[in-house]
Amino acid sequence: MSLSTFTDPRAHERNAYVRGFRNWSAALRALILREIWRHGRTKWTMFTFALQFLEPVGVIAAFGFIVYVLLRVPPYGPSTILFHATGIVPYYYFIRVSGRTRSFEVDRANRLPCSDSLDDFLILCFMDFIVMSVGTVILFWGLSIFVSPLAIPIDPWACVTSVVLVSILACGINLVNAAIIHLTKAWVTILIVLFRGLMLISGVIFVVDFMPPNIRFWLNLNPLSHAIMWFRMGIYPHYPVHTLDKAYLVWFALGSLVVGLAVERATRNFEDGQ
Amino acid sequence: MIVLENVNVDYRGYSLLKPPYRVLTGINAVLRPGDHVAILGGAGSGKTTLLRLLCGLKRPSSGRIIRESSASFPVGFGGAGGKMTVAQYIHFVAVCYAVDPKRLRDFAVEFAGIEKALDRRNAHLEADLKARLNVVLGYALPFDFYLFDNKVTASDKSFQRKCLALLEMRKRTSGIILATREPRLASRFCRSGGVLHNGRLTLFNHVEDAITFYNSVSPTEPRTSEDAYYRAI
Numbered sequence: 045m046s047l048s049t050f051t052d053p054r055a056h057e058r059n060a061y062v063r064g065f066r067n068w069s070a071a072l073r074a075l076i077l078r079e080i081w082r083h084g085r086t087k088w089t090m091f092t093f094a095l096q097f098l099e100p101v102g103v104i105a106a107f108g109f110i111v112y113v114l115l116r117v118p119p120y121g122p123s124t125i126l127f128h129a130t131g132i133v134p135y136y137y138f139i140r141v142s143g144r145t146r147s148f149e150v151d152r153a154n155r156l157p158c159s160d161s162l163d164d165f166l167i168l169c170f171m172d173f174i175v176m177s178v179g180t181v182i183l184f185w186g187l188s189i190f191v192s193p194l195a196i197p198i199d200p201w202a203c204v205t206s207v208v209l210v211s212i213l214a215c216g217i218n219l220v221n222a223a224i225i226h227l228t229k230a231w232v233t234i235l236i237v238l239f240r241g242l243m244l245i246s247g248v249i250f251v252v253d254f255m256p257p258n259i260r261f262w263l264n265l266n267p268l269s270h271a272i273m274w275f276r277m278g279i280y281p282h283y284p285v286h287t288l289d290k291a292y293l294v295w296f297a298l299g300s301l302v303v304g305l306a307v308e309r310a311t312r313n314f315e316d317g318q
Numbered sequence: 319m320i321v322l323e324n325v326n327v328d329y330r331g332y333s334l335l336k337p338p339y340r341v342l343t344g345i346n347a348v349l350r351p352g353d354h355v356a357i358l359g360g361a362g363s364g365k366t367t368l369l370r371l372l373c374g375l376k377r378p379s380s381g382r383i384i385r386e387s388s389a390s391f392p393v394g395f396g397g398a399g400g401k402m403t404v405a406q407y408i409h410f411v412a413v414c415y416a417v418d419p420k421r422l423r424d425f426a427v428e429f430a431g432i433e434k435a436l437d438r439r440n441a442h443l444e445a446d447l448k449a450r451l452n453v454v455l456g457y458a459l460p461f462d463f464y465l466f467d468n469k470v471t472a473s474d475k476s477f478q479r480k481c482l483a484l485l486e487m488r489k490r491t492s493g494i495i496l497a498t499r500e501p502r503l504a505s506r507f508c509r510s511g512g513v514l515h516n517g518r519l520t521l522f523n524h525v526e527d528a529i530t531f532y533n534s535v536s537p538t539e540p541r542t543s544e545d546a547y548y549r550a551i
Contacts, residue, residue: 158374
């Protein structure tokens with residue numbers, strides 16, 4: 045086979061922007077393929093993707109069981125399982141999308157020049173978002189059949205907006221974490237503890253509006269509690285959302301993304317063994 | 319054409335308190351298609367950093383790089399894909415650079431003899447096979463400039479001969495930029511040259527002038543193992 049069989053179809057594109065966009069889109073396609081292959085152990089791709097969603101499902105089942113045994117009454121609505129599912133899902137969007145910092149750091153040193161380290165990062169976040177979204181649709185479809193018909197959202201737009209904003213928030217925080225991990229690897233261990241603790245202060249297992257005012261004030265500083273309220277608003281027709289501040293969540297998410305990108309830019313040239 | 323305008327590169331340590339370490343200072347260069355340029359420099363002079371800048375693996379701390387021509391990743395560069403199989407990695411590289419994956423795979427199999435390793439993970443490959451794969455992918459893809467970091471071949475004699483034949487073919491249609499500390503390698507493959515010394519790049523129209531200047535500022539001998547490699551090719 046001759047080398048002349050390989051020609052670059054983009055080489056003769058005159059417009060530099062079009063050529064650049066084609067290069068970029070090809071790199072993103074390749075990165076998506078790489079992520080699919082990395083998750084899958086060759087023939088088990090779909091199974092390993094499904095495994096990623098088993099943890100939140102397990103947590104929902106565990107919380108549902110514990111609350112049912114101890115209290116017998118769900119914190120809100122007719123179903124304990126459904127209530128916890130509506131809290132766990134946005135929380136796990138946050139955990140999954142922001143939890144790939146470490147692999148992003150590893151990839152940074154090994155990437156090909158056709159893609160930027162930010163491309164790697166975007167694809168990692170995007171793939172986690174897609175996996176979580178597919179899992180969420182299947183989960184709520186199952187819940188609507190086996191647990192409660194309420195699981196079909198009355199306002200799907202509210203649910204979608206909530207998880208999109210949570211993912212944007214997670215992206216920004218992920219970038220900041222990547223920079224901190226660059227300085228100290230111990231941050232990974234601290235993050236695991238912080239993220240698990242976040243579940244207790246985000247309104248996953250209780251209704252924020254039912255809390256005393258002084259506790260409610262502190263809970264409302266956490267943008268994730270607003271996201272969970274917004275998500276539940278799309279599921280329950282009369283869910284109490286007096287303290288929900290949509291603008292706070294939107295600005296917090298966008299602000300964290302801007303800060304994350306700025307931090308990534310500022311620390312890009314830190315010594316990284318290259 | 320690749321143009322470097324007053325490019326500086328700083329490396330920061332892990333400590334925010336320490337000042338950044340400047341690797342490259344005020345690099346200005348114009349590389350035209352078809353140029354065969356050797357970048358000579360001692361260990362730690364910034365040759366690899368300069369190659370990483372040229373191919374886009376690294377961004378300058380300040381200054382500007384205008385890249386109107388495509389540049390390869392350094393031939394033999396490992397790249398990503400430790401968890402991918404060899405076949406998947408070849409497919410990944412082909413999609414990245416818009417080349418037919420099947421053709422690229424056939425070429426790599428035929429050229430590097432890696433048909434038995436196609437279903438193995440990159441991370442589990444022997445060093446020799448991995449080096450063959452990375453070198454062959456570097457040569458196979460179409461670029462306006464091919465970059466080399468100290469080596470132009472890998473593996474055993476017969477593979478080295480095939481690589482050199484490929485290099486000669488590529489030289490006819492594309493430019494090459496060879497970063498090395500070995501003047502013999504530079505004079506064999508390049509027409510013009512540059513010397514990296516104290517973070518600054520001095521360019522010469524003839525590689526012999528670059529070698530003379532390099533020998534005057536950096537009289538150290540290459541290491542024994544590398545010396546054997548340079549002699550062998």
